[in-house]
Amino acid sequence: DAGITQSPRHKVTETGTPVTLRCHQTENHRYMYWYRQDPGHGLRLIHYSYGVKDTDKGEVSDGYSVSRSKTEDFLLTLESATSSQTSVYFCAISEGTGYYGYTFGSGTRLTVV
C-alpha cells in the first residue's frame, strides 16, 4: 500500500465511546475516501473529501464525521460507537475522481463491544 497508511490497524472499543481512525497519504492526491466493508455488503462509502476542508457524505454516513485539515490526513470519527459499527474500515485515495481506480490502505479492523 505504497503512499497510504491507516492507523490503528486494530482497535477494540466500548459502546458509546468516541473513536478516531486516521488515514495518511504521501501521494498528494486531492481525493480521499472512507469505506466500510462488511460480509455480504461489499464496500460502502461513508464520507469522502475533494480537498482540504471539503468533505461530503456517502451512502452510510450516519454516526460518522470526518475532517481534513491537511492534504495528507483524513480522519474518520465515530461520535459514539455502536456494535453496528463493528467493521473493517478502508481509506482510499485517487488522483482524480476515481476514473483510474483507487489506491486503498490496508484497513482498520474495529470491534465495538
Next chain:
Amino acid sequence: EDQVTQSPEALRLQEGESSSLNCSYTVSGLRGLFWYRQDPGKGPEFLFTLYSAGEEKEKERLKATLTKKESFLHITAPKPEDSATYLCAVQVYNFNKFYFGSGTKLNVKP
C-alpha cells in the same frame, strides 16, 4: 436503483482449470467498470478499468471484458497464487458514485 451483483460468491478451481467470474450491473450512466483483487487482511488492489462495451483488458492470466449489462473476469490456467477475492465496482457519471459488488472468493487448489 443502481446495483452491482457478482457471481458466484465463491469458486473453487483446480490449478490449470480455467473459469469466469461475473459482474452484472444496473446503473444509469456508466462511466467505468473496475476490477480489484483483495487478499485476506489487505485492501483491494486495482486491476483493470473498462470504459465501454466491447472493451477488453488483460493482465497475466486475467482478462476482463465488458458488455452493456455485465463484465466477465476470465481466469486462464489459474495458479494457487491467484486465490483471492475479486471485486468489481462501477462508477456512474454522478460525481464520486462508486458501487461495489460483494465479491467472488476464488480458491485455486494445487
